Amino acid sequence: MSTKVHRHKKRGGHEEEAHDGERWLVTYADMLTVLVGLFIVMFAMSQVDQTKFNALKSSLSIAFGQPAVTFTAPGSAVAGDAGGGESAPLDLSSVVGKGADGEAEQQARAAMAALDRAKASARAKNAAAEVEKFERIRKKIQEALREQNAEDGVQFRIDERGLVVTVVTSSVVFGNNSAELLRDGRKIVDAIAPALRTEKNSVEVDGHTNWLPVTSGPYPSNWELSTARASTVVRRLVARGIPAKRLNASGYAEQRPLYPDTDPRSVSLNRRVEVVVLSDLDAATKALLPSAAGQSAATS
Structure with a gap:
């Protein structure tokens, strides 16, 4: 006598078998998956970028x-x-x-x-190197001025802009209320030009006057007079071989004095033209130029 075993089937023909005793395997596998993921994350966080x-x-x-x-x-x-x-x-x-x-x-x-x-x-090294270059230019200009017996009318200093060559615009450089260079003035500018031709720095020419107002001549105020004098020097430098694209002329009237009005020197020494050989360093390094120049002077 044969015995038939009847099995229940799911819809679709698949047999349904009871596995209630093996359900813990599912939970165990889930736990292992989570742990593996945690270890992967911790390993990734521990790695150096x-x-x-x-x-x-x-x-x-x-x-x-x-x-x-x-x-x-x-x-x-x-x-x-x-x-x-x-x-x-x-x-x-x-x-x-x-x-x-x-x-x-x-x-x-x-x-x-x-x-x-x-x-x-x-920056300190670059500033020191820039000062050395400016000192070389200064010596060339001084030698040329000495040959023309005109060195007494020119002063030198180094500030945040660069090398400043100050030409005191006395009556031997410009006439009173005039922007025309006199003979001695032309000699000074012609002595400055050769030292600048071999350099690549831009050059700014600044005109300054004293506090006395203009009372005669073609210029209505010190603004026009100071600008005209700076422009005259620029034209002379161009004629002596300095490329025009390197030059700039500015007039400041009496607004940037070297000495206050109460100082007796203000009448003569504030009346000046400054030829500034501009440094092409960054602003932070240019700020170090005066101190670098002081150190250079102390060691020389």
């Missing part, structure tokens, strides 16, 4: 002028190429502000301070 370290390496190498260093992990480094091509300079402040731990933050701040010191040192 090599791109940022390479960028940091590139920035510091440029700043200090040292060979490139490849950072392989916090606190360790290997000399040589980073192997990632050129990297954009890294903003170290972003490293400090993105949840870095205390040690990493201190290292980043130390690197920022070192970078600032390197920049300051580079």
Whole structure:
């Protein structure tokens, strides 16, 4: 006598079997999946961002002028190429502000301070080199003036703009209320021109007057008179071979005096034309020029 085993079937023809005793496997598999995902996330968070370290390496190498260093992990480094091509300079402040731990933050701040010191040192060296160039120009002009017996009417100084060659516009340089260069004035400008021809710096010519008002002549005020005198000097420099595109003329009337009106020297010494050999350095480095000039004078 045969026994038939009847099995229930789901709709669609598939057999339904009871597996109630194996349901714990599903929960166990879910737990393992979650753990594996957690370990993957933790592993990813523990890895050093090599791109940022390479960028940091590139920035510091440029700043200090040292060979490139490849950072392989916090606190360790290997000399040589980073192997990632050129990297954009890294903003170290972003490293400090993105949840870095205390040690990493201190290292980043130390690197920022070192970078600032390197920049300051580079600016100081550039300013000193610029002063040396201006001193060379000054000596050339002085030699030319000495040959013309005209050095007494010219003074030199270095400020944030560059080398300032001051021509006192006495009666031997310009006539009273006049913008026409007299014979001695032409000799002075002609002595200045050769030293400027061989340089590439732009040159600004500034006209200044004293506080006394204009009472005669073709110019209604000191503004027109100071500008006309500066323009006359510019035209003379162009005629002596200085490219016009390097030159600029400005008039300041009595608004930028060297001496206050109460000083007896103001009448004669505020009346001047300044030929300024402009520095082409950045603003932060140009601000160091006066101190660099002082140091140069102290050591010479």
